[in-house]
Amino acid sequence: MRGAVFRWGRPLKPAAETIDAIDRRIINALQGGFPITDEPYREVAAMLGLSTEELLARLESLLAHKVLTRFGPMFQIERMGGAFVLAAVAAPEDRFEAVAAQINAFSEVAHNYRREHALNMWFVLATETLDGIAETIARIEAATGLTVYAFPKEREFFVELKLAA
């Protein structure tokens, strides 16, 4: 796996006041390979000089406050015969929220961002089969009445899996 060290070493202002230095160390430590052992949290806690209970409590809080959006295995659906595809729509501003709700309702939508552009909604589809992408796009177009522009990756030049906190 690439990215054994953080590539984004630039100093950041502490924009998020809700998290402290211990939280940042936890977030950084947990972006690497989490141990696959009987008591993995105990190992990570020991490395950070924390008790298992404190690590678990802080993790729970980071997830509850959405500082972390997930903690667990990151699956690569392309290695299971499926596909990830980036797609975008131009959602009319007067029904932006409704379109976001319609698109987010699809379980195949893994994430979705508002971006400043005529194409103002960008989302990633994850489907278990290759055909699932076209089917899902057709269903999203039917639900929203909007054209979905798909941007499948033709080549991956780099993917960083970590974000220094």
Place this chain on the structure above:
Amino acid sequence: MPPENDTGLADLDRRLILATQGGLPLLARPYDALGSDLGISGEQVQQRLNAMLADGRIRRIGAVPNHYAIGYTANGMSVWDVADDQIDELGVQVGALPFVSHCYRRPRRLPLWPYNLFAMVHGASRVEVEADVERIATLLGVACRQHEILYSSRILKKTGLRLSA
């Protein structure tokens, strides 16, 4: 891919994916907890997770931070219209820049969308992102005809992959 002749194993792996796609249990012995839900031992859970890590079906086990919450308040998708005969060579160079987190070649959607190179740049401010984007522009030189930065202004959804049971 799981061994083709072992549908039992493939089925077990799928059940393990369904059980963990929402996250790993926040319990001292998470793999034992998963095992008892799935009717297998914690050891078997660890074995299957190791197998999926080894063949790339799992990219890593870890935390996914919310960019905004940890201080990356400017998240720019920089997009570039790069000469087709130079994009592969230049894409590798852009992907190697320390501040680029993801970098892909994707299809143009003419006339609406002339861009074929996507590079994500995250920073604590737009000024910072723009300085980084200038470095990409310098690297691409005359091979790039035009570019834009699409900042994300809201996370609309960020659940990650969800297979349906």
